[in-house]
Amino acid sequence: MGLLEGFGITLKQIGHVVTVPYPEAKRPKPERFHGRHVLNRYEDGMEKCIGCELCAGVCPAKCIYVRGKDNPPDAPVSPGERFGFVYEINYLRCIHCDLCVEACPTEAITESKLFEFSFTNREDAIYTREELIVDDAGKPKQLPWEDWREGDDKHTSAWMRATSPGGDSNYEGKPLWSGELGYGVRAAELGQTEPVTDSDADASDSATDSHGSDAVSHGATGHH
Ligand code: SF4
Ligand code: SF4
Secondary structure, three states, X not given: OOHHHHHHHHHHHOOOOOOOOOOOOOOOOOOOOOOOEEEOEOOOXXXXXXXXXXXXXXXXXXXXXXXXXXXXXXXXXXXXXXEEEEEEEEOOOOOOOOHHHHHOOOOOEXXXXXXXXXXXXXXXXXXXXXXXXXXXXXXXXXXXXXXXXXXXXXXOOHHHHHHOHHHOHHHOOOOOOOOEOOOEOOOOXXXXXXXXXXXXXXXXXXXXXXXXXXXXXXXXXXXX
């Protein structure tokens, strides 16, 4: 390439801005971005976590600590026998791999798009169940040191939905995930939007979860 041709290319780029003045401005994040976790609840407000510890077992960074406890018969916290009595994630270790999300049998743990959260002490870095659990509107709680922006709290189950059996192209348009407080059964993603046929609906009816949602639990369908 000649010298003049090189200068020509440089001149063409003048005025073409490719950066944003971060952190005042931020680019939109991808739908399946791996950010700060949330613990989800069913549409009736019950917690999805059953304290099974699978997420803790699969975590390569060993940063999840769970202790299950029997549900009080008169006021159960989750639909299972047990609920996640203690649930902690140590963000000094988490590498946001999402293996915990994929391992969870009840879709309890998923991730928001928030990654701008910095701490000045170790206690703040270890998120507790009370901090991780979504509020009564199904939204992540916003802690004082977190920088939430528009859209960071949307699609918090996107990665789970993409990798659940519903993410298999053979099951396009069939929501195989449970409903969420504040959102109901989340819509399928782009490319998974074929209408559900009558025979699909029949299959779904026979495996509807205990919360009366249209979603089919993974275990019930056996689709993998
Ligand atoms: S995202 Fe990965 S590293 Fe972080 S808690 Fe989940 S399994 Fe562990
Ligand atoms: S978040 Fe999921 S995998 Fe982890 S303890 Fe709760 S139910 Fe089990």
